[in-house]
Amino acid sequence: MVTPLGINTQSSWDGLCAGRSGVRTIERFDASGFSTTFAGQVDQLPSLSGAWSETAARWDAVDQLDRKTHLLLGAAAEAWAQAGGDERGASSIGRPDRVGLCLGSEVGRKLLEEVATRSARFAGATSLEPVIPHLPPGEMARMRPSHPGRVLASVLRTQGPVRTISTACTSSAGAIAEAFYLVRRGSLDVAVCGGTDALVEAFMLSGFSLLGALSSRNDAPHRASRPFDRHRDGFVLSEGAGVLIIESEDHAKARGAPILGRVLGAGLSNNAYRITDSPPDGTGPLVSMRAALADARLAPEAVEYINAHGTSTQMNDLSETRGIRRAFGAHADSLAVSSSKSMIGHLVAACGAVEAIACLSSLRSGRLHGTLNLEHPDPECDLNYLSDGSVAVPGGIGVAISNSFGFGGCNASLVFGAP
Amino acid sequence: MQRQPSLRCTVSSILSIGLASPMGLGAEPTVQCWASGASGLRPNERWNTEGFPCASAGLVPDFSPRKHLPDRKAVKLMSRESQLAVFAAVEAAGGVDLPARLGIEPTQVGAFAAAGYEVSSLGDSEAMLAACADPEDPTRIVLQRLFGAARDVYNPLSPLKILPNMPLFHAGLSLGLQGPHLCLGSSPPAGLAALGEASESLARGECSLALVLGSDAQVEEFRAQLLVEAGVSPALAPSEGAAALILGTEAGSPNSETPRSGPRIVSWDAAQETCIGYGNCGDGGKTRRALYSRVLDHVGPVDLCFADLWGQPDHDGPERFALGNQSAIEGPLQSNRARLGWLGAAQGLTDVAIAWSLITSGKVQRALVTSVGLAGDIAAVVLEGQS
Numbered sequence: 001m002v003t004p005l006g007i008n009t010q011s012s013w014d015g016l017c018a019g020r021s022g023v024r025t026i027e028r029f030d031a032s033g034f035s036t037t038f039a040g041q042v043d044q045l046p047s048l049s050g051a052w053s054e055t056a057a058r059w060d061a062v063d064q065l066d067r068k069t070h071l072l073l074g075a076a077a078e079a080w081a082q083a084g085g086d087e088r089g090a091s092s093i094g095r096p097d098r099v100g101l102c103l104g105s106e107v108g109r110k111l112l113e114e115v116a117t118r119s120a121r122f123a124g125a126t127s128l129e130p131v132i133p134h135l136p137p138g139e140m141a142r143m144r145p146s147h148p149g150r151v152l153a154s155v156l157r158t159q160g161p162v163r164t165i166s167t168a169c170t171s172s173a174g175a176i177a178e179a180f181y182l183v184r185r186g187s188l189d190v191a192v193c194g195g196t197d198a199l200v201e202a203f204m205l206s207g208f209s210l211l212g213a214l215s216s217r218n219d220a221p222h223r224a225s226r227p228f229d230r231h232r233d234g235f236v237l238s239e240g241a242g243v244l245i246i247e248s249e250d251h252a253k254a255r256g257a258p259i260l261g262r263v264l265g266a267g268l269s270n271n272a273y274r275i276t277d278s279p280p281d282g283t284g285p286l287v288s289m290r291a292a293l294a295d296a297r298l299a300p301e302a303v304e305y306i307n308a309h310g311t312s313t314q315m316n317d318l319s320e321t322r323g324i325r326r327a328f329g330a331h332a333d334s335l336a337v338s339s340s341k342s343m344i345g346h347l348v349a350a351c352g353a354v355e356a357i358a359c360l361s362s363l364r365s366g367r368l369h370g371t372l373n374l375e376h377p378d379p380e381c382d383l384n385y386l387s388d389g390s391v392a393v394p395g396g397i398g399v400a401i402s403n404s405f406g407f408g409g410c411n412a413s414l415v416f417g418a419p
Numbered sequence: 420m421q422r423q424p425s426l427r428c429t430v431s432s433i434l435s436i437g438l439a440s441p442m443g444l445g446a447e448p449t450v451q452c453w454a455s456g457a458s459g460l461r462p463n464e465r466w467n468t469e470g471f472p473c474a475s476a477g478l479v480p481d482f483s484p485r486k487h488l489p490d491r492k493a494v495k496l497m498s499r500e501s502q503l504a505v506f507a508a509v510e511a512a513g514g515v516d517l518p519a520r521l522g523i524e525p526t527q528v529g530a531f532a533a534a535g536y537e538v539s540s541l542g543d544s545e546a547m548l549a550a551c552a553d554p555e556d557p558t559r560i561v562l563q564r565l566f567g568a569a570r571d572v573y574n575p576l577s578p579l580k581i582l583p584n585m586p587l588f589h590a591g592l593s594l595g596l597q598g599p600h601l602c603l604g605s606s607p608p609a610g611l612a613a614l615g616e617a618s619e620s621l622a623r624g625e626c627s628l629a630l631v632l633g634s635d636a637q638v639e640e641f642r643a644q645l646l647v648e649a650g651v652s653p654a655l656a657p658s659e660g661a662a663a664l665i666l667g668t669e670a671g672s673p674n675s676e677t678p679r680s681g682p683r684i685v686s687w688d689a690a691q692e693t694c695i696g697y698g699n700c701g702d703g704g705k706t707r708r709a710l711y712s713r714v715l716d717h718v719g720p721v722d723l724c725f726a727d728l729w730g731q732p733d734h735d736g737p738e739r740f741a742l743g744n745q746s747a748i749e750g751p752l753q754s755n756r757a758r759l760g761w762l763g764a765a766q767g768l769t770d771v772a773i774a775w776s777l778i779t780s781g782k783v784q785r786a787l788v789t790s791v792g793l794a795g796d797i798a799a800v801v802l803e804g805q806s
Contacts, residue, residue: 032563033563033566034562034563034566035566097690097706097709100691101691106582106583107536107581107582107583140641140642140644140645140648141645141648143536143538144536144605144645144794145536145583145604145605146604146605146606146792146794146796147794150794150795150796153691153795158691159690159691159692159706160690160691161612161688161689161690161691161796161798162691162795162796163603163604163609163612163689164603164604164605164606164609165601165602165603165604166534166536166582166583166584166602166604166605167584167587167600167601167602168582168584174601174602177601178601178603178616181616181619185619187688202562203562203578206562206565206566207575207578209566210565210566210570210573210575211575211576212575267599268599268600268601269526269597269598269599269600270530270587270588270591270596270597270598270599270600271597272525272591272592272594272595272596272597273592275496275576275579275585275588276576276579283597284597287526287597291599291625295623295625406584407579407582407584408579408582408584408585408587408588409588409591409592409600410584410588410600410602411600
């Protein structure tokens with residue numbers, strides 16, 4: 001994975017366990033005067049080599065390699081190598097028509113900024129019409145949500161279906177669910193899944209600010225994301241990518257692939273409530289968590305850890321807390337809960353994948369990262385949240401859930417098991 | 420040795436449909452227009468098409484959101500694509516609040532969609548952009564003004580209209596759906612993928628009914644420009660529409676208030692042709708041919724084939740190769756692109772909905788629908804009448 005804490009899984013995981021923050025004041029563009037002037041930022045794009053670099057260059061030559069696609073390629077190259085894949089692409093791990101892609105991605109936002117800038121050059125124009133002939137080549141293509149997926153498919157030369165899931169903040173969790181379904185029912189042997197997003201741009205920052213969704217703790221950016229804390233004031237925009245290789249157990253064993261964890265179940269639900277709000281009683285999260293447990297054929301008591309969506313907004317953290325309490329009953333007090341977003345911010349379409357990898361890292365290592373900045377627990381958020389740093393769980397943990405909830409009322413819960 | 424089918428699919432029933440297409444507002448007008456052989460395309464008056472390679476477009480006729488949608492207040496928060504999606508969804512469901520009317524739990528009705536991303540929905544932002552122009556240098560935009568002088572002319576919810584899951588949100592809210600929920604991308608084949616995933620979700624028992632939705636509004640300069648970049652315009656005219664299906668299990672509906680059963684989806688699959696940039700892959704349609712063979716492998720003769728022919732030789736060659744000499748296909752290949760235009764994410768499901776009508780009326784027994792995206796993604800489904 002690629003996050004503001006590092007350009008690979010180990011460095012990101014080490015940062016999460018150390019309680020480091022990847023959030024800082026924005027220097028990439030002038031955010032002065034905005035109500036929020038900071039974000040989670042990936043300092044250096046991951047370097048690519050071999051076939052990854054060559055294919056990236058071919059897309060770049062036609063002006064179709066953007067930041068979020070580059071982030072995705074970095075995360076995918078790491079996951080592909082770890083799964084034993086090589087430069088031959090899909091054929092190195094299986095039949096190309098049995099290898100597919102499921103990726104969470106949203107509409108490319110750079111265009112909006114481009115439109116704004118170029119619109120201004122046509123002073124007095126009341127429509128966007130004059131702008132179009134002056135858009136840079138490839139901009140239309142880069143804007144498509146499916147673009148990162150088709151670039152990745154061209155690197156790996158997969159012939160199985162390529163699915164793009166666009167459900168806002170649940171995009172990549174939905175993509176993992178979809179990959180899981182495709183592999184479980186035998187439609188694919190291998191699914192490359194995850195998501196990518198790169199939101200640290202002036203248009204996005206101003207837009208989310210005006211929605212009142214972002215923290216405005218400009219004097220202390222590293223303390224801004226504080227899920228479940230009484231003084232939380234919004235989420236922190238961020239960027240990054242996460243990729244997992246999901247494979248049927250038989251196929252993985254037959255080719256001697258390392259098994260890092262198991263997907264046990266997935267649950268999706270819809271709030272049918274409001275565009276940006278969750279039902280305060282936690283019904284949406286409740287339904288997705290119950291569905292995921294039913295899909296995994298597990299009782300609530302089997303779950304030991306929840307990597308919460310935990311955005312640091314008043315509404316989300318309260319709704320998620322209530323949803324967890326209703327889904328797990330008395331067992332809710334025995335669960336360990338933490339939020340990766342307290343350190344890396346909100347990766348939006350990529351958050352579900354990155355946080356799923358954090359769950360898998362917990363299951364492999366028996367260590368749980370905490371929730372940074374949880375200094376004054378909100379009395380209404382009354383679960384067993386792990387605070388700063390990390391804890392080792394004697395005997396390890398067997399089952400964990402990763403939650404993602406998004407604008408438009410979509411909810412996704414994924415159940416993971418130890419390898 | 421007995422031959423084994425290469426594809427295992429669960430079977431589901433399409434109980435009802437809703438359509439908003441350039442051929443008509445509603446399923447019946449659309450199918451009547453289709454049967455008459457008329458085209459839904461007309462001169463494009465949305466913008467000055469001088470210099471643009473295609474002067475026609477597919478526009479849904481006589482659509483008035485405030486008149487045709489159940490919640491007038493919500494209209495201003497919807498892109499045109501979302502408005503069309505809600506219209507089609509409500510028509511398919513026979514009204515709003517579907518679970519309540521049927522007496523089933525809202526969590527028992529899922530929603531699966533393919534949807535575009537309507538850039539012109541950002542048109543609301545034009546006032547914002549104008550307000551952000553630097554008074555001293557109007558060629559420079561100053562977003563900081565959003566936090567001061569421009570604040571009053573900007574609705575921060577407006578940019579959310581462009582999100583591909585918004586049509587699903589608005590349709591789900593109108594129908595009151597809280598079950599499994601997935602938006603599977605913005606390309607034409609994504610609608611057929613959504614149909615397959617809804618079938619699987621029904622088979623897993625996660626829901627007992629599902630809304631399957633495809634919607635798009637491509638008659639806007641930004642996305643029409645993509646058709647030019649991809650080299651498929653003027654062969655394909657930009658178009659708009661929405662198709663909605665209410666899907667039940669193979670046994671049909673759990674409730675007597677809806678049609679108990681309908682034509683069944685019996686086979687589907689998807690694949691990917693790899694290409695750099697736009698256009699067709701270099702394999703001449705071999706991947707596609709293998710896909711169509713898999714889908715047709717275990718079904719009976721197909722007497723209707725809606726192929727995804729674009730009227731462009733580079734594209735149509737591989738499609739004809741992939742469908743040629745498939746022994747299951749009886750009769751000529753037909754295509755709706757020349758009369759409906761490029762419907763984007765609504766394309767595959769619109770073809771399915773028309774085929775559904777033809778099967779329901781007894782004109783056709785079994786239909787194959789194929790769908791091909793600009794980026795090498797392909798999908799196919801077979802639906803057939805209840806025997």
